Amino acid sequence: MTSCTYDTGIPLGTGESRSPGWWAMVWTIATEAALFAFLLFSFFYLGSQSRSPWPPAGPLSLKLALPNTIILILSSVAYVWGERGIRAGNRTRLRAGLRIAFFLGLIFVIIQAIEWKHLPFGPRGQAFGSLFYTITGFHGAHVILGLLMNLLVQIWAERGVFTRESHLAVTNAGMYWHFVDIVWLFVFASLYISPRLG
Amino acid sequence: MAVATLAPIATAPVERLTRTWETPPGLYGVLSTVDHKTIGKRYLVTAMIFLIIGGLEALVMRVQLTHSDTHLLSPEAYNQLFTMHGITMIFWYASPILSGFSNYIWPLMLGSRDMAYPRVNALSYWTFLASGIFIYTALAIGQAPNDGWFGYAPVSLQQFNPGLNMDFYALGLIFLTVSTTIGAINFIGTVMKMRAPGMSLNRLPIFVYGTMTASFAAVFSLPALTAGCVFLFFERQFHMHFFDAAQGGSPLLWQHLFWILGHPWVYIIVLPAMGMVSEMIPTFCRRPLVGYPYVALSTIATGLIGFGVWVHHMFATGLPAISMSFFSGASYLITIPSAIAVFAWIATIWTGKPVFKTPMLFAAGFIVLFVIGGVSGVVTAAVPFDWQVTDTYFIVAHIHYVLIGINVFPVIGAFYYWMPKMTGRMMDETLGKWNFWTMFIGFNLGFFPMHIAGLLGMPRRVYTYPAASGWDTVNLITTIGSFVFAIGVLLFVINLLVSRKRGTLAGSNPWNAGTLEWAMESPPPVYNFAVIPIIRSRLPLWEDQLGDATPGIIPGEGHSHISEGAVLAQGRETFGTSPLEAEPLHVLQMPSDSLWPFLLSAAMLAGFYGLVFSQWWLAILGAVGVFVCVAGWLWPKNAPRAEAV
Numbered sequence: 001m002t003s004c005t006y007d008t009g010i011p012l013g014t015g016e017s018r019s020p021g022w023w024a025m026v027w028t029i030a031t032e033a034a035l036f037a038f039l040l041f042s043f044f045y046l047g048s049q050s051r052s053p054w055p056p057a058g059p060l061s062l063k064l065a066l067p068n069t070i071i072l073i074l075s076s077v078a079y080v081w082g083e084r085g086i087r088a089g090n091r092t093r094l095r096a097g098l099r100i101a102f103f104l105g106l107i108f109v110i111i112q113a114i115e116w117k118h119l120p121f122g123p124r125g126q127a128f129g130s131l132f133y134t135i136t137g138f139h140g141a142h143v144i145l146g147l148l149m150n151l152l153v154q155i156w157a158e159r160g161v162f163t164r165e166s167h168l169a170v171t172n173a174g175m176y177w178h179f180v181d182i183v184w185l186f187v188f189a190s191l192y193i194s195p196r197l198g
Numbered sequence: 199m200a201v202a203t204l205a206p207i208a209t210a211p212v213e214r215l216t217r218t219w220e221t222p223p224g225l226y227g228v229l230s231t232v233d234h235k236t237i238g239k240r241y242l243v244t245a246m247i248f249l250i251i252g253g254l255e256a257l258v259m260r261v262q263l264t265h266s267d268t269h270l271l272s273p274e275a276y277n278q279l280f281t282m283h284g285i286t287m288i289f290w291y292a293s294p295i296l297s298g299f300s301n302y303i304w305p306l307m308l309g310s311r312d313m314a315y316p317r318v319n320a321l322s323y324w325t326f327l328a329s330g331i332f333i334y335t336a337l338a339i340g341q342a343p344n345d346g347w348f349g350y351a352p353v354s355l356q357q358f359n360p361g362l363n364m365d366f367y368a369l370g371l372i373f374l375t376v377s378t379t380i381g382a383i384n385f386i387g388t389v390m391k392m393r394a395p396g397m398s399l400n401r402l403p404i405f406v407y408g409t410m411t412a413s414f415a416a417v418f419s420l421p422a423l424t425a426g427c428v429f430l431f432f433e434r435q436f437h438m439h440f441f442d443a444a445q446g447g448s449p450l451l452w453q454h455l456f457w458i459l460g461h462p463w464v465y466i467i468v469l470p471a472m473g474m475v476s477e478m479i480p481t482f483c484r485r486p487l488v489g490y491p492y493v494a495l496s497t498i499a500t501g502l503i504g505f506g507v508w509v510h511h512m513f514a515t516g517l518p519a520i521s522m523s524f525f526s527g528a529s530y531l532i533t534i535p536s537a538i539a540v541f542a543w544i545a546t547i548w549t550g551k552p553v554f555k556t557p558m559l560f561a562a563g564f565i566v567l568f569v570i571g572g573v574s575g576v577v578t579a580a581v582p583f584d585w586q587v588t589d590t591y592f593i594v595a596h597i598h599y600v601l602i603g604i605n606v607f608p609v610i611g612a613f614y615y616w617m618p619k620m621t622g623r624m625m626d627e628t629l630g631k632w633n634f635w636t637m638f639i640g641f642n643l644g645f646f647p648m649h650i651a652g653l654l655g656m657p658r659r660v661y662t663y664p665a666a667s668g669w670d671t672v673n674l675i676t677t678i679g680s681f682v683f684a685i686g687v688l689l690f691v692i693n694l695l696v697s698r699k700r701g702t703l704a705g706s707n708p709w710n711a712g713t714l715e716w717a718m719e720s721p722p723p724v725y726n727f728a729v730i731p732i733i734r735s736r737l738p739l740w741e742d743q744l745g746d747a748t749p750g751i752i753p754g755e756g757h758s759h760i761s762e763g764a765v766l767a768q769g770r771e772t773f774g775t776s777p778l779e780a781e782p783l784h785v786l787q788m789p790s791d792s793l794w795p796f797l798l799s800a801a802m803l804a805g806f807y808g809l810v811f812s813q814w815w816l817a818i819l820g821a822v823g824v825f826v827c828v829a830g831w832l833w834p835k836n837a838p839r840a841e842a843v
Contacts (some may be wrong), residue, residue, distance in 0.1 A: 027383040035421035127446035130438035
């Protein structure tokens with residue numbers, strides 16, 4: 001019989017990072033990122049083909065969008081803080097981090113809704129408006145999905161499901177949350193900033 | 199606990215393994231099973247049904263086109279038929295049939311007891327079935343998609359196409375995309391984590407490389423179709439503007455998004471099929487595949503370059519010359535990896551001792567058709583020639599040589615090759631040879647004249663043509679050929695149904711093949727492997743004959759262990775291994791049967807019906823149902839109560 005490195009003892013369990021469940025989230029994020037890439041491709045493509053000003057009424061105001069961007073980034077920071085908590089076995093810190101992240105994410109959605117209400121264009125006019133509402137709407141839907149994940153993780157955290165060793169759901173929901181935030185930076189740079197550069 | 203020791207197969211607790219892995223009988227078992235073999239067979243049967251439906255649609259069209267000035271079908275009915283034929287074959291048959299083979303064969307080939315995400319696997323099947331039901335609802339109510347399989351704007355828009363036809367198209371494809379994407383993630387997860395210890399990347403069968411590359415391509419290209427279909431649905435339903443040039447949109451945006459998916463999709467539905475051929479040819483030539491690393495790398499290269507050729511579908515749209523030159527160049531480039539694979543197969547046959555059993559006939563026939571379809575593809579990579587033949591029957595001939603030649607022929611061959619493993623019984627050889635020759639002759643008789651019809655100027659998608667055009671003869675020959683081809687497919691179905699029950703017993707390895715899926719009895723036990731094998735070469739079952747000449751073997755490392763290995767029978771267990779070297783990292787506890795995937799698909803189906811019929815309450819109900827199902831699915835079992843922290 002050959003000597004095998006694995007006849008001595010291999011840990012039982014699904015593991016944490018690099019486990020199949022972790023990879024599932026990585027590839028889900030990859031395909032979602034591709035989706036946003038194609039949405040932004042469409043934005044730049046139609047912008048490059050447009051014969052009228054793009055956006056039609058000049059660059060968009062940053063008055064709400066810029067603070068909102070900062071709120072979303074802070075929400076990711078809060079999540080990381082909470083996740084570091086459970087990695088040290090601190091469940092209270094996990095619950096606090098999740099709650100702060102959830103609260104900040106919710107504020108982001110509300111401010112986004114307020115901005116939608118006050119924009120000078122609607123989704124049905126020119127292609128710019130249609131793309132703007134579709135892209136920010138898709139992103140908003142992803143934020144809401146991330147909030148729902150956060151809510152589930154909060155419920156499980158209340159029930160004491162997570163331990164220092166086993167908290168894959170926290171890791172996965174966190175990865176998704178950071179992904180949603182990073183995508184926003186691309187959306188923000190494309191929709192709000194790029195028209196100011198041309 | 200958690201110690202895996204090597205035990206001989208004879209002492210494996212077979213009864214306990216069977217009890218652990220088998221699906222309970224009855225309706226609950228049918229709806230809840232996560233057994234990759236059952237799911238694989240369901241994929242195969244469902245996709246074959248779609249092949250037959252799509253084939254019947256084609257035959258109706260061929261009857262219509264037999265003579266000039268035929269009015270059997272109205273133009274609208276003809277539009278719906280060619281569109282349904284196209285999307286059925288390309289989206290609901292060609293990829294799912296390969297997923298069926300991969301689902302069934304992969305864990306057996308890789309030395310695992312299941313796929314990485316068994317419940318996701320069940321979900322990908324149920325959503326595939328549900329999306330098929332959804333798209334055929336459109337045909338049942340007489341409002342099937344009618345704008346060709348690539349659904350070009352502006353004909354797809356509300357003002358030119360007011361029915362529900364293209365709403366079904368947009369939503370049906372989004373629905374199917376869900377199934378294909380999660381299926382692809384499952385394959386990627388499986389190849390990364392679920393291999394037998396020692397099955398390093400340089401020991402993976404080429405079939406695994408094929409499906410893996412297709413899965414990566416799907417993950418990154420399918421969202422383009424999703425984005426396009428979302429735009430199309432929003433534009434039709436909510437009067438937003440993406441493709442309407444009058445409002446700042448562009449019909450070319452649709453074409454870009456569609457073909458960014460569309461061209462990688464060609465490789466998604468041929469690379470796994472080419473991989474199956476790379477399994478069959480060595481078995482029937484009695485030698486390892488020539489140039490394994492080159493075939494593996496050319497598979498990956500094809501998948502990558504496949505992302506850079508989409509504009510060759512758009513040469514006739516008035517793009518800048520620089521753009522066309524780039525994409526024309528890339529389209530020439532992609533022939534190189536394909537040619538490498540072809541030469542590797544030819545060299546394997548040339549230097550081997552070919553035995554022309556039915557699977558080998560299909561593999562050899564595939565090479566011939568691949569070369570013809572490849573050549574008619576290379577010539578259309580040249581912009582001026584493409585301008586001449588675009589939207590003619592020449593393109594129809596090309597796409598059928600590629601898709602039937604590189605997908606259907608290997609698939610039928612693969613049925614002959616792997617059915618003995620799945621059913622435990624051989625398919626009939628004599629009928630098999632009749633099957634092959636009828637299909638091969640019928641196919642060439644039917645589809646080769648289409649090249650000529652195209653060069654004579656016959657446009658595609660015309661519901662009839664005038665006698666003065668002079669296209670009667672080629673069309674008559676094409677119709678005869680397509681019926682001969684259909685008889686060939688019928689012979690296959692008969693052979694399959696009869697041999698399933700009455701074929702001679704196959705035993706574990708009827709072809710004396712070298713890969714791992716032939717190690718266990720046929721059909722395989724529910725737990726696949728009584729002990730998890732340890733792999734030391736590319737062809738573990740040929741090590742006795744080839745010795746240290748077996749490809750992939752490292753001198754001094756010893757040989758593969760098939761009949762002894764880790765038992766892992768404390769529950770649904772198998773190894774989780776590292777992505778490159780397949781070192782076992784942990785013992786995975788695999789999920790058991792669950793109703794959630796089925797319920798989730800049902801909720802999605804309800805939601806999509808709500809969207810297409812503008813019943814927003816139903817759409818919202820569906821969305822809530824999806825969330826409830828996901829939450830229920832992920833809910834931790836036996837969660838410990840909160841302790842005071």
